[in-house]
Amino acid sequence: MLNRKTSHFLGMRVQSELEHLSELRREAGKDRSSVRGLAARTRASVRTQSTTTTAAAAAAAAKADEDPGANLFPPPLPRPRICMWKYLDIHSMHQLEKTTNAEEMREVLAELLELGCPEQNLRDAITLDLFCHALIFCRQQGFSLEQTSAACALLQDLHKACIATPLGNVEECYRYFTNVLFCHGVRRPPFSIDLFKEEQLLALEDYVVNTYFRHFKLYKYVFTPQVRLDLSLTYMGLQPPKLWPESEMEKEESKEVEEQAVTLQEKELETVAPPEPEPSHIHVLRAYIKTQVNKELEQLQRLVEERLKASEERLSSKLTALEQPFQLPPGKSKSKTK
Template identity: 50%
Template sequence: MGLQFQDRTSESSQDPYPQCHEAKICMWKYLDVHSMDLINKAQTTDELKRVLAELFQLQGWESDPRAAILLDLYFYTVQFSREHRFSQEQSSAFFTIVKDTHEACVETPLPNVEECYRYFTELLFCHTIQRPPFSIDLFTQEQLALISDYVVNTYFRHFKLYKYAFTPQIRLDLSLSYVGMPEPEPVAELAGELGESVTAPVPPVQEEGADSGTTAPSESPRAPLREYISAQLCQEMAQLIVVEEQLRASKEQFNTKLALLEKVPNSSKGGGRGHRK
């Protein structure tokens, strides 16, 4: 018997395995000075979402669930920067940290929350410690704590939901092939492709009015396998029946002994009193 595995994934250029990312200074990576000026000019929620949708090609967010999720992620990231009065450099760097963390999350359908969290913390430290050219002190210690709490309580708390929404689904098809046995004809697949109903032919033995003088059809190569499985099932059923009968007999014996033990003390006490009289 041979085993054939087929791993089918949706067509995507994503690497199926978690990658190791190197944290670098990422100020002005996605939002440059001009983009930050456009964001700062947006005063209402609709204006800010419109600017973000134009910057990151998310115009179809009203009908596309993935685009809507990304737009919400970007929108609340900008809102957090506004609430804590981040400068343009800080807002751009914080936005990049969130976006790069999200891209590391959805690059693979396999679990990689530990890798993403480590990458997120390394990105934070790249913008907290003055050690050029590897890191800069863009955020203070208080801002570092605020950013860490915000991302953990919003993004990493819903990590599996983001992965479910943005990563392709893996489906494993398992097919068994037996050595020396012919491959089954794909009748059902042909029927589905042609859109027609295909009726399996009735075996000659089951046909009504079959001539008694005709020779019996050749035995199917799968008949021995069916017989073996049926024999094993019958054997297991017989053993279950025997075990059930044994349990029933043991229960009856236990009940009989228990009844005798309940009667013995009463009879002995009565006998003793009569003897003393």
């Protein structure tokens, strides 16, 4: 009896577990279908977003093509940060330190900065000269490898900020340069470090101001495209000019040429014609002016002659006084004879 009951109980339990498993499978199938639908929806949304972003990018590009001044304004300057080992790492600095003359330094620096052919490209040649002189300055000041790398990186970032736009931004670049310079002179990690001393900071600032900022417009002229301003004025409320047909235009031009020829002939006749007699009152006025001018000239001549005579008399009196021999007074001569 017990075996029958236990077997019956076990059969009922197994059947209930099988039913529970079938329900779980159904729910899992529903979940899979819902997940698939959700995935399809997300894919569709991603596709729509990508299409909208591509459409927006295409519209922005078309707008930039239509408006040439859209790319004229520069992007905002980056935040000033520590730039040690930014462009020239420790291995590059060791290579530059091994150079003994300027030619070797230029070759190594051109290779490190990935400059193509400075002999043919003027921009690469100017960039190479800029950094070569900066390295020579760092050697003269006795900078360490870290200081030299930071100085070159600072100059490189300043140059990028300068050539980012053909418009004038010297004040913004100088403000950015001073902020980056202070990032390497004050110990406030992680924002700034005391890499340079105060004297070194002042020397570096003077060098950059006297070399780069003094020729700021020249660098901008060489490394930025030329900007031309073309103005077209349209006045509101005015009708556009009417275009004449070619036949009428030719007629108008022929008429203008004939009128110009007639005016030239009239001018020639006017120049050849004898002058008309002046009116009586103009003649009287001219005669009066001449007489007054002659009187004034006579008075001036008299004054000049009188002054010349007076000066001659003074000179003659001085000459006669100098020509007479020097005579002592009689009292002094008697005392000497005694």
